[in-house]
Amino acid sequence: MVEARIVIIGAGPAGMKAALSLVEAGHRPVVIDEAQRSGGQVYRRPSPAAERSPRALYGFEAARAQRLHQGFDAIADFIDYYPETLIWNAEGRTLDLLYNGQNQRIAWSHLILATGAMDRIIPVSGWTLPGAYTLGAAQIALKAQAVGIGQSVVFFGTGPLLYLVAYQYAKAGITVKAVLDVSAFRQSVVALPQLLTGGRTFAKGLFFLAWLRARRIPVLRGITPVEIVAGTDQAVAGITIRTAGGKLRHFDCSGVGFGYGLRSETQIADLLELEFAFEHNHRQWLPVSDDNGRASTCGVYLAGDGAGILGADAAELTGRRAALVLRFDLGETELAAEIDTLSARLNAMRPFRHALDHVAFAFPERLARNVPDDVIICRCEGLRAANIRQMARDTEEIDLNRIKAFTRLGMGRCQGRVCVAAATAVLAGAATDMSSTGRYRCQAPVKPVPLRAFLGGCDEQV
Amino acid sequence: MTSAGQFHRIPVSERREITCRVDGKPISVFEGDTVLTAVLTFRRDLREFEFSSDLRSGFCLMGACQDCWVRKSNGERIRACSTLVADGQEIVTQHGGKTDG
Ligand code: FES
Numbered sequence: 299m300v301e302a303r304i305v306i307i308g309a310g311p312a313g314m315k316a317a318l319s320l321v322e323a324g325h326r327p328v329v330i331d332e333a334q335r336s337g338g339q340v341y342r343r344p345s346p347a348a349e350r351s352p353r354a355l356y357g358f359e360a361a362r363a364q365r366l367h368q369g370f371d372a373i374a375d376f377i378d379y380y381p382e383t384l385i386w387n388a389e390g391r392t393l394d395l396l397y398n399g400q401n402q403r404i405a406w407s408h409l410i411l412a413t414g415a416m417d418r419i420i421p422v423s424g425w426t427l428p429g430a431y432t433l434g435a436a437q438i439a440l441k442a443q444a445v446g447i448g449q450s451v452v453f454f455g456t457g458p459l460l461y462l463v464a465y466q467y468a469k470a471g472i473t474v475k476a477v478l479d480v481s482a483f484r485q486s487v488v489a490l491p492q493l494l495t496g497g498r499t500f501a502k503g504l505f506f507l508a509w510l511r512a513r514r515i516p517v518l519r520g521i522t523p524v525e526i527v528a529g530t531d532q533a534v535a536g537i538t539i540r541t542a543g544g545k546l547r548h549f550d551c552s553g554v555g556f557g558y559g560l561r562s563e564t565q566i567a568d569l570l571e572l573e574f575a576f577e578h579n580h581r582q583w584l585p586v587s588d589d590n591g592r593a594s595t596c597g598v599y600l601a602g603d604g605a606g607i608l609g610a611d612a613a614e615l616t617g618r619r620a621a622l623v624l625r626f627d628l629g630e631t632e633l634a635a636e637i638d639t640l641s642a643r644l645n646a647m648r649p650f651r652h653a654l655d656h657v658a659f660a661f662p663e664r665l666a667r668n669v670p671d672d673v674i675i676c677r678c679e680g681l682r683a684a685n686i687r688q689m690a691r692d693t694e695e696i697d698l699n700r701i702k703a704f705t706r707l708g709m710g711r712c713q714g715r716v717c718v719a720a721a722t723a724v725l726a727g728a729a730t731d732m733s734s735t736g737r738y739r740c741q742a743p744v745k746p747v748p749l750r751a752f753l754g755g756c757d758e759q760v
Numbered sequence: 761m762t763s764a765g766q767f768h769r770i771p772v773s774e775r776r777e778i779t780c781r782v783d784g785k786p787i788s789v790f791e792g793d794t795v796l797t798a799v800l801t802f803r804r805d806l807r808e809f810e811f812s813s814d815l816r817s818g819f820c821l822m823g824a825c826q827d828c829w830v831r832k833s834n835g836e837r838i839r840a841c842s843t844l845v846a847d848g849q850e851i852v853t854q855h856g857g858k859t860d861g
Contacts (some may be wrong), residue, residue: 332823332842333823333842334842334844339822344792345792345844346792347775347776347790347791347792348772348775348790348791348792348793350772350773382842416820416822416824417820426809426814426816426819427815428766428804428805428806428815428817429766429804429817430814431819431820431821432819432820432821434820434821434822434823435818435820435821436817438821438822439767439797439821440770441843442794443767443792443793443794443797443799444767444769444770444772444823445767445769445770445801446765446767446768447766447767448766448768449767449768470770471770471771472768472770474827525846531804532805532814532815533766533804533805533815533817533847543768552766553768554764676825677819677825677827678811678825678826679811680811680812680814710826711826711827711829712824712825712826712827715824715825716819716820716824716825745823745826746829746837
């Protein structure tokens with residue numbers, strides 16, 4: 299075992315910023331990330347063979363992205379960077395990694411978790427068809443691979459990403475047939491006073507909307523998705539929705555992207571046995587932290603969207619703060635003032651984020667609870683809503699972990715990453731308190747690991 | 761480029777063309793493509809679902825959903841959305857995930 303190190307998990311805006319702020323003070327952190335290149339989802343970089351201009355990749359965020367990337371590239375010699383590395387287990391103060399096909403163990407003295415987020419999904423009939431993707435996936439396809447998820451596409455769900463992705467696709471010359479938002483226009487009106495505090499972010503949102511409308515791309519509010527429709531090739535041929543006025547409408551398309559805001563990725567925090575609490579604001583169980591991002595276990599710090607969704611700009615701030623708090627804990631007490639300033643800035647961002655994610659584009663709770671019986675909830679195991687409801691009735695249980703043991707819900711390869719939000723809602727059914735279903739617990743390995751990494755030669759997955 | 765694929769390329773500046781084989785069929789793709797992009801610019805499905813005849817083509821593209829596992833010709837399993845395609849690579853999608861342990 300090598301000497302214990304400062305380890306940062308994740309190389310998105312939070313992790314990159316944390317690394318910079320540690321190197322600044324002469325530390326040499328280990329940075330572990332699953333992607334081939336740094337940037338996280340939001341500032342994702344294509345592989346060098348497919349490089350494009352920052353302007354083409356990040357639009358309005360080009361300068362910000364470029365600054366972050368250049369900063370991180372400049373410290374390459376002062377960090378130990380493990381890209382394309384999967385952390386599949388965390389026990390005590392060690393991490394098990396899969397790096398270059400080999401298993402490795404790293405001991406940490408301090409750990410910054412910047413694990414990011416993924417789309418929150420509500421299953422709808424047809425969502426497992428070829429051609430149906432998350433909004434995040436649609437964006438990655440375009441940014442990292444210069445492909446659209448279809449030749450003509452419809453985006454639906456809710457949240458700021460819905461409009462951003464639609465804009466990016468239309469701008470890239472892909473036919474966007476419609477943008478369909480489950481949130482009603484009046485929700486934005488209610489949220490307006492707080493939204494106005496969002497400055498730049500709010501202005502961009504308005505711009506995207508105006509831009510789409512100016513190109514006569516239908517933007518419908520208050521819709522209910524009914525079905526993603528398959529063609530004869532068993533792939534997406536269109537989508538049927540119910541309008542706010544109650545009429546059925548169909549849009550032909552070859553790809554759909556959907557999502558309902560983001561959900562923090564907390565599986566490593568779970569393996570570390572950090573203390574969690576159900577955050578009603580974020581609608582999920584999150585690792586608890588003090589006012590400055592210290593987790594319940596000494597030496598663990600939380601940053602970025604993995605600690606609750608605050609967006610990319612806030613992720614940079616929480617990343618820097620995590621590093622400064624860590625340095626403070628190591629004795630740099632003179633950092634206290636800057637830490638306070640950062641925390642104050644972050645707190646000032648919360649009302650806007652709340653208005654955005656929980657009022658204007660609130661998660662449509664009812665839609666999630668009422669997923670029709672015949673719709674697949676768990677795409678790994680092919681379990682339908684009826685299976686889950688039936689099991690809940692038979693066993694009189696609504697605890698996710700018990701239901702998991704009975705039905706294999708969330709036991710597939712994704713370990714519940716995709717389905718847990720929807721499964722929680724389906725199980726909660728009529729229950730008023732979402733936390734009543736308990737916290738879904740994950741197990742190592744958090745993602746499939748080839749046995750070959752341990753044994754050599756054999757390649758089945760554990 | 762055929763329009764039969766799920767993924768639709770947008771015009772970008774010059775990239776090096778390489779060739780790989782999908783279930784024995786040679787296809788011409790670009791350096792920097794993931795295995796998923798390579799397959800889906802030519803057809804709409806990536807693989808058959810383990811427990812039925814449903815087709816799947818990945819979902820998250822960020823290594824989270826695990827819905828895009830296929831094999832190399834030596835049987836090694838790869839996650840198509842996060843593995844770059846190599847020149848001359850053989851990809852096997854038929855019964856791609858049927859022997860999941
Ligand atoms: S598409 Fe989700 S892991 Fe590859």
